[in-house]
Amino acid sequence: MKRNTDLDFIRSILIILMILIHIVSFGNAYPHLKAGILSFMMPTFLIITGYLVNIGKTGRQFGKYLLCLALPYVIMVTGFSVLSYFLPVRDGITELSLSQIAQKIFVTSIGPYWFIQTMIICGILYYGSFRVCDIISKYRGCCSCRNNKENDFCSNSKEIEPCCNSKGNEPCCNSKENDSCSNINKGKTEEETLSLTTRLFLLAILMLLVSKTPALNITAAIYYFAGVVIRQCRIDFNKVFRPTPLAFILWPFILCREGLYDWGNMAVAFSCWCCISALMWLNQYYKSQMIGKSTLLYIGKNTLPIYLFHPIFTMAAKFYHPLFAFDKSEILLAAFTIILAIAGSIAIAKVMEKTKLAYFFGKKEILR
Numbered sequence: 001m002k003r004n005t006d007l008d009f010i011r012s013i014l015i016i017l018m019i020l021i022h023i024v025s026f027g028n029a030y031p032h033l034k035a036g037i038l039s040f041m042m043p044t045f046l047i048i049t050g051y052l053v054n055i056g057k058t059g060r061q062f063g064k065y066l067l068c069l070a071l072p073y074v075i076m077v078t079g080f081s082v083l084s085y086f087l088p089v090r091d092g093i094t095e096l097s098l099s100q101i102a103q104k105i106f107v108t109s110i111g112p113y114w115f116i117q118t119m120i121i122c123g124i125l126y127y128g129s130f131r132v133c134d135i136i137s138k139y140r141g142c143c144s145c146r147n148n149k150e151n152d153f154c155s156n157s158k159e160i161e162p163c164c165n166s167k168g169n170e171p172c173c174n175s176k177e178n179d180s181c182s183n184i185n186k187g188k189t190e191e192e193t194l195s196l197t198t199r200l201f202l203l204a205i206l207m208l209l210v211s212k213t214p215a216l217n218i219t220a221a222i223y224y225f226a227g228v229v230i231r232q233c234r235i236d237f238n239k240v241f242r243p244t245p246l247a248f249i250l251w252p253f254i255l256c257r258e259g260l261y262d263w264g265n266m267a268v269a270f271s272c273w274c275c276i277s278a279l280m281w282l283n284q285y286y287k288s289q290m291i292g293k294s295t296l297l298y299i300g301k302n303t304l305p306i307y308l309f310h311p312i313f314t315m316a317a318k319f320y321h322p323l324f325a326f327d328k329s330e331i332l333l334a335a336f337t338i339i340l341a342i343a344g345s346i347a348i349a350k351v352m353e354k355t356k357l358a359y360f361f362g363k364k365e366i367l368r
Contacts, residue, residue: 002036002058004237005051005283005297006237006238006243006279006280006283006284007048007210007237007300008296008300008301009121009277009279009282009283009296009300010044010048010275010276010280010283010294010298011045011048011299011300011302011303012296012297012299012300012303013279013296014044014045014163014303015300015303015306015307015310015342016299016338016342017037017040017041018042018112018310019306019310019314019337019338019341019342020037020334020338021034021037021038021041021335022104022112022310022311022314023314023317023330023337023338024314024317024318025317025318025321025333026330026331026334028335029145029329029330030330031338032258033263035122035258036255036258036261036280036349037270038260038261039255039260039261039263039271040255040268040272040274040275042115042220042222043220043263043268043269043272044272044275044276044337045115045220046115046118046223046224046226047223047224047226047227047230047272047276048227048276049119049227049239050122050126050226050227050228050230050231051057051224051227051228051230051231052215052227052231053123053126053228053231055126055127055130055131058107058347059131060234060271062123064198064334065123066120066124067362068124069116069119069123069359069362070118070120070362071361071362072178072304072308072361072362073113073116073117073120074105075112075267075360075361076113076116076248076308077101077104077105077109077110077111078101078104078105078177080098080110080111080113081101081104081105081110082095082096082101082109083315085112087315089111089184090112091111092110101238102342106215107213107214107215108214108215109215110312111311112311112329113268114217116307116308117215118216118217118220118221118224119224121215121216122207122209122216122221122224122225125203125206125207125210125226126203128206129199129202129203130199130203132202133198133199134286142316162182163306172236174302192317193225196232200225200229200232203225203228206222207222207225209219219263219264220263222262223269223272226269236333238280241273241277241280241285242277242280242282243274243277243280243281243285244277244278244281245278245281245285247273247274247275247277247278247281248274248278250270250274251271251274251275253276254267254268254271255268255271299342301368302346302349302366302367303332304345304366305345305348305349305366305367306341306342306345306346308345309344309345309349310341310342312341312343312344312345312348313337313341313345314337314341317333318339321333324336346367349366349367350367352366353365353366353367358361
């Protein structure tokens with residue numbers, strides 16, 4: 001998939017908003033603003049994440065993608081859990097024990113890292129459900145080739161030759177001249193191939209079942225699923241979310257009503273549409289004329305390391321908060337912390353790359 005600069009721009013704005021609401025003093029000063037941002041920020045992130053995940057990879061490639069999420073997740077959750085024992089952190093551990101740390105890693109997560117956990121779980125279910133359907137489709141297609149001798153699907157001669165490769169016991173079609181077998185694997189015939197609807201239905205069922213555990217929130221899974229549907233149905237992203245300034249006008253009507261902030265409310269889905277559509281219009285309207293736009297696009301490409309490391313700086317804001325005591329609005333503190341968190345997170349990622357510590361996160365390079 002060609003890189004979409006609109007999505008990079010949107011993600012940069014979302015990650016900035018996320019840092020903003022994680023600054024405790026700012027959230028305390030503007031609780032209604034914080035609640036409004038929370039209502040659409042993470043659902044929008046989840047929609048974009050579900051849309052961008054590529055399951056067209058081999059099992060090994062997708063496994064590496066999951067590993068590059070799981071390794072930093074385990075490291076950061078472990079560190080954050082230990083820190084929560086000494087500092088007042090919401091939902092922190094009450095004792096330093098492997099059982100409580102393991103519970104945070106595998107079940108409830110902690111802090112902002114629940115999002116990475118959701119990415120991992122939904123990614124596994126997404127890839128697994130579609131691959132299972134692929135295997136069943138190929139098996140059914142192979143059986144169809146074997147049994148239908150009258151049409152001679154898989155033979156170039158008068159005699160019927162076996163359709164399946166006996167070496168790997170994997171179904172395949174040997175004929176290059178006849179398209180009947182290849183059509184089976186391409187999903188041309190409804191009777192011989194599991195449809196996209198079946199795949200999405202299986203994914204939805206798996207998400208619903210896993211959501212019965214504390215590890216996955218069903219509303220978060222729904223927004224991830226929405227992104228998956230847009231991608232798998234091959235719908236142009238710009239047709240679902242149309243860049244329009246009208247979104248800026250409609251958006252405030254939802255954000256001003258606190259009763260509509262629940263993620264299970266359809267108003268939140270509309271708020272996500274307004275967010276994406278408005279920011280896409282802003283990105284396309286100003287194009288390269290916007291000051292600092294290249295910086296924003298760079299931030300949008302590197303949201304993962306910023307997401308992982310920004311809590312270090314938002315928690316540190318408590319210690320230098322007295323330096324900004326003259327600003328009762330908390331805006332200067334927030335602006336300084338956002339810049340520090342982004343620059344600091346990127347600096348940490350670069351140091352990890354230089355010192356080869358990035359391999360602890362499963363990759364040679366963290367930054368794009």
